[in-house]
Amino acid sequence: NAGVTQTPKFRVLKTGQSMTLLCAQDMNHEYMYWYRQDPGMGLRLIHYSVGEGTTAKGEVPDGYNVSRLKKQNFLLGLESAAPSQTSVYFCASSTRVGTQYFGPGTRLLVL
């Protein structure tokens, strides 16, 4: 099992460009999450999903959109990237009350 995978691993964008980050899990988990990690800020929840076809806002959702069309995939979109969105993005998945399994992360630089 691959666990949780993320693509791409690294990306450089110019301000105003758009992109989609892909997260895939093969553990049949219902719950999936997108976090961003910035120095000194820990992990902050952007959006999450409690099942296929559902999404909900987390702590810092502005500037991001998500979709969960398939149970195993959770997409994070940036419609118009801003330098403040430079960060490391982690996807995670879990069962209802279980531990969270994280992907390797995507490092995004917005110039």
Add this chain to the structure above:
Amino acid sequence: GQQVMQIPQYQHVQEGEDFTTYCNSSTTLSNIQWYKQRPGGHPVFLIQLVKSGEVKKQKRLTFQFGEAKKNSSLHITATQTTDVGTYFCAGPGSGGSNYKLTFGKGTLLTVNP
């Protein structure tokens, strides 16, 4: 909303010294989880504590959950260079949202060989 605070933010030790990080929640927790993130890596689950006053050990690591279920600690005995990384505690939300975790900001441990 729920807040989870960790101290210290950074800790530098000599190899062989002990290390402790503390976690405090603004609300009572149903459980607390600990994660480790190596430099350049992703968070990896270490352990979950559920019972009031619970103590669990993993080799040189000792985890405690407070009696009031609002605080927790992680103690490492005789640190090694392999212990380097950031240690996060995380508590679930209350009621029906206990699948969502609130993470502390973490304690970065560096070890001088």
